[in-house]
Amino acid sequence: MVDYPSRNAVAFATLAGMTGVAGSYMAAGYSREFLVAPIDDLVVRTTPGPIVAWTIENVGEQGHLLHIALSFGIATGLLAGAAIIGLHVARGCERPVIGVGLSGVLAWSLTAMITAEPLLAVGAAGPVTVFTAVGATPLAAPERDPSRRRALVSSVSALAFVGTAIGFRRLTTDDDTVGGEPLDEITDSGNGTTDDVEATLMREAEAKSLDIRGDVPGLVSTFEEFYNVDIAEFDPTLSPDDWSLTITGEVGDGVTVTFDELTDMPTERRFVTLRCVGEGLNGQKLDNAVWTGTPIKPLLEEADPEGECACAMLRAEDGYFVQFPIEALEDGLLAWGMNGRSLPQSHGHPVRVLIPGHWGETNVKWLTEIELLDEEMDGYWEQRGWHGTGPVNTVAKLWSDTVRDSENVEVAGHAYAGTRGIERVEVSVDGGGTWRDAELSEPLPGIDVWRQWRYEFEPDGSHEVVVRAIDGEGTLQPEERTDAFPSGATGWVTKTVHG
Known part of the structure; x- marks a missing residue:
């Protein structure tokens, strides 16, 4: 029987796991179809509230690196486990190809089950199969023992593959985020092109900015300057053509509105400032923009709420949800534009909500549903110990x-x-x-x-x-x-x- 040192098996399985994750990235990119994305989503949702609060307060905006690193580790471990099983089977039979094939099938099955993308799962299964095959190759005679050299060559090959995967995605991925088109390509309310209206407001903000010598942002934050906080690492990718908003729950008539229908409704442009509830006292998660959108009140009236609705639960494509008193929504805006362009993906493309005077995290991105309720329910952050949708502090x-x-x-x-x-x-x-x-x-x-x-x-x-x-x-x-x-x-x- 061929001798397979356990240390070598673990090393080759780890390399297989690493390259499998890189292969998934090469196939899917840094998207929600990437193997790490659903794992990260699960990690975020199952982390106890006190740990989340401690991380926000003590680690700050770099806290997301902890959960994404854990998610990468879990993904690597799962694929490495598939390789370990394959190596074990290869060791126990005279035909190692059976074990190698099993590792590939397991890696594909795990990835397809987690991501729900069977075709893209091949990107993870391929490298796992290859590196399991390398590890399953019988060692030469003990007096020559080339296992150390083979492990070194395999490690270099794995790193080269990871680098190739990263380079490939950078070359084949458009640097522009989803969204960001000029608003006059989306809608024109008839009061002058949207480019003209937003540009006028932004010039007004520039004119009213103080002559400050130090490093203080102007009165309108750019896309790059505007702070960004989400519950998970991977943002939803929604097309305006596929997007719709539904108003459900305690309503006389359920309302569904498409993006084209929304942008055909009366349009408003507003300066709105957002501040993050989790920032430090003198932190810089405070920004302002010119937002373009439709008032939410007419849609609520069209839904014809039944009885005395106490509140509404706003739900997002990424699973996030926030509860608001009904009266707070009446001044809200369904925004699809930011600083004269469509919303970037990271800011909620194609549509987000803005509720005046409330903390930034309650202004739901990627909004897809408003559910009217006859009693209050806890939102996402309230379930984790935060105090929900109260007004911002001065x-x-x-x-x-x-x-x-x-x-x-x-x-x-x-x-x-x-x-x-x-x-x-x-x-x-x-x-x-x-x-x-x-x-x-x-x-x-x-x-x-x-x-x-x-x-x-x-x-x-x-x-x-x-x-x-x-x-x-x-x-x-x-x-x-x-x-x-x-x-x-x-x-x-x-x-x-x-x-």
């Missing part, structure tokens, strides 16, 4: 300190309070002993928009700079600092600035 961000030509120190940032608006931003350069009003950018049109602020002072050594905002209702931003979990970070931002 905040003044201190994002920049720099020395201007006058040798004065300039501190600057943005302030935001949801639909309450920002009335004033106050700055203290002596740790809160005295306060002065900062210069504010002129308000942009809309009820849910941030403002820039800046303040200059003559330096005299080190200064403990503190900023706080007063919202449009005259309420001072709370001083007490709290963590993001469970209701969003609060407190005054403080920074030591050296003149």
Whole structure:
């Protein structure tokens, strides 16, 4: 009987698993058909809420790397397991080809079952079969023992295949994300082309931006600048031609609207700011854009809600769901455009919802269903311990300190309070002993928009700079600092600035 050292078997099985994952990537790309994608989805959904909250608070935006790394490890392990079984069968019979074939069948079956893509599963099964075959080849006589050289050559070959898979996908994949077409290719409301309308609003925002020397974003964030947070790594890919929105539940008449029907309805353009509930107090997950879409209220009225509907559950193509009080939806917008172009894939292409004054994660991307309910239910993040769809907290961000030509120190940032608006931003350069009003950018049109602020002072050594905002209702931003979990970070931002 041929001797197969267990250490070599594990090594070859691991190489088979790695190349199998690379083969799946080569076949499917970094999409939801890639073997790792459904595994990542399962990892995200089964991770206990306290662990999610701890990761968001302590790891921040890099936390997604942990679950995607785990998902890659699981995918590699599953395919390596198929190779191990094949090697074991090859060891126990006189015809190793049976074991090699079994490993390929198992790898294909696992991948097809997980991804529901039998044809693309061949991309994973092929490399697993090949590397199992290499591992199943009988070793030469013990006095020559070339197993170490073969393992080295196989390792180099595996790395070369992984590199080839990555290079192939980069060459064959369009760099442009789904979405991003000019809006006048989608719809024209008759009030001038959408390009003209959005461009006018964006020029207004540029004109109202303050002359800030430091690294502070303007009043409209670009696609690249706008923060992006999702529950999983892999975004849905939806075509406008295949998309529809249904309104179900406690309704007199169920409503289904296609993308063409939606874009034919009355159109609005709004400045809307979004802030992430999981960001740190002075974090940079706060952005603003010009959004184009259709008000949601007429569709709700068309559905003819029955009885006293307490709330609505908004559901997305990626399985995400958020519960809102019905009255909160009435000012909402079904948005298909962003800064004069169609929504990018990462921002919810083709349609997302925007609910004024609420935390960013409640503005559901890839929206596909609104279910009207007669009693409240927990949404995705409420099930994980967060406090759901309450209004955003008031905040003044201190994002920049720099020395201007006058040798004065300039501190600057943005302030935001949801639909309450920002009335004033106050700055203290002596740790809160005295306060002065900062210069504010002129308000942009809309009820849910941030403002820039800046303040200059003559330096005299080190200064403990503190900023706080007063919202449009005259309420001072709370001083007490709290963590993001469970209701969003609060407190005054403080920074030591050296003149």
